[in-house]
Amino acid sequence: xxxxxxxxxxxxxxxxxxxxxxxxxxxxxxxxxxxxxxxxxxxxxxxxxxxxxxxxxxxxxxxxxxxxxxxxxxxxxxxxxxxxxxxxxxxxxxxxxxxxxxxxxxxxxxxxxx
Amino acid sequence: xxxxxxxxxxxxxxxxxxxxxxxxxxxxxxxxxxxxxxxxxxxxxxxxxxxxxxxxxxxxxxxxxxxxxxxxxxxxxxxxxxxxxxxxxxxxxxxxxxxxxxxxxxxxxxxxxxxx
Numbered sequence: 001x002x003x004x005x006x007x008x009x010x011x012x013x014x015x016x017x018x019x020x021x022x023x024x025x026x027x028x029x030x031x032x033x034x035x036x037x038x039x040x041x042x043x044x045x046x047x048x049x050x051x052x053x054x055x056x057x058x059x060x061x062x063x064x065x066x067x068x069x070x071x072x073x074x075x076x077x078x079x080x081x082x083x084x085x086x087x088x089x090x091x092x093x094x095x096x097x098x099x100x101x102x103x104x105x106x107x108x109x110x111x112x113x114x
Numbered sequence: 115x116x117x118x119x120x121x122x123x124x125x126x127x128x129x130x131x132x133x134x135x136x137x138x139x140x141x142x143x144x145x146x147x148x149x150x151x152x153x154x155x156x157x158x159x160x161x162x163x164x165x166x167x168x169x170x171x172x173x174x175x176x177x178x179x180x181x182x183x184x185x186x187x188x189x190x191x192x193x194x195x196x197x198x199x200x201x202x203x204x205x206x207x208x209x210x211x212x213x214x215x216x217x218x219x220x221x222x223x224x225x226x227x228x229x230x
Contacts, residue, residue, distance in 0.1 A: 034218065043120070043207055043223040044158075090157065100211040100219055101148060104157045 002027050004093050006105035013081050014113045021076040021108050023065075023091030032094030033074045034102065035065055039087050047089075050074065051099075061085070086112045116142050118210045120222030127198055127229055135193045135225045137208030143188040144210035148219065149181075152205040164191040198229040 003026045013019050025031055032051050036044040048059025055067040065076045074091060088107045095101040117140040127133050137147055145166045150158040162183050163171040170183035180202075182194040191210075195202050205226050209219035 036221075041205075041224070041226065043118075044209075044221040046218055046220075049218050098163070100146065100209075101160055101163060102158075102209075102219070103160070106157045 002031075002093055002095060002103050004091050004103055004105035006089075006091055006108050008108045009106070010109045010111065012111040012113060015083050016080050019076075019078045019081045019085070019110070021089050021091075021110070023074045023076065023105060024072050025074060025091075025093045026072065027093055028096065032099040033065075033067060034092040034094070035059065035063070035074075035076050036090045036092060037061075037087050038090065038107075044090065047076070081110075081112055083112045083114065086110055116210075116212070116220040118144075118208065118220045118222040120208055120225055122225060123223060124226045125228070127227070129199055129229055130197055132194055132196045133198055133227060135195075135206055135208075135227075137191045137193070137210065137222050139189045139210045139212070139220075142210075142212050144191075144212045145188060146211040147185060147191040148209045148211070149183065149191075149193050150207045150209070152207060152224075154205075158207060161193075166191075195227065198227070200229045203227055203229045 005024045034049045035047040038044050047063045048057045050057045050067045057065050090107045091105040092102040119138045121136045147164040149161045152158045161176045164183045164185040166185045185191040207224040208222045
């Protein structure tokens with residue numbers, strides 16, 4: 001069965017520091033992978049997605065993610081975090097019967113120190 | 115860009131009453147929409163897939179009679195929580211397939227349901 005693991009529940013970084021949020025997935029074939037961000041009480045905004053091709057994916061707000069098949073990972077990175085990046089981040093994989101049905105990880109809450 | 119409007123954003127209802135949540139694609143047609151539920155400090159769990167003009171497909175463990183889904187037009191899907199109980203209190207989010215490119219969906223802003 002497909003699953004997504006985000007091992008870090010919380011991460012705190014200083015403003016201006018680099019960020020990496022971890023995501024591991026379990027999937028039988030080539031996955032469709034996504035990163036979403038959620039502000040408190042809000043819906044989800046797509047940061048980036050991977051379907052095929054270049055394994056380094058660029059997204060909005062300066063985020064990028066790298067697909068590593070050998071490690072079953074799709075970690076999210078940002079070179080310099082801004083205070084406005086504080087939010088909940090979800091990694092997701094498209095379900096095998098429909099890539100539009102998403103299986104989400106448990107989320108990582110990012111806190112930014114001034 | 116693609117916009118999905120979800121209404122209401124927040125609702126409080128009494129136990130035993132029913133609540134309807136609307137999910138509307140504003141600038142594109144969505145033949146398929148998805149309903150998710152998010153418990154406090156938890157991830158999103160897919161509840162059901164809503165298909166225009168046909169019955170919704172529910173995920174395992176989701177009560178069809180409690181969570182009624184109707185997708186009567188290409189731009190509107192509704193989720194009705196029937197005979198609501200406090201344990202139904204949650205954050206419900208819809209997403210719509212169609213406008214964001216292959217495989218991606220656009221999410222609504224969510225509905226916070228509190229049953230008292």
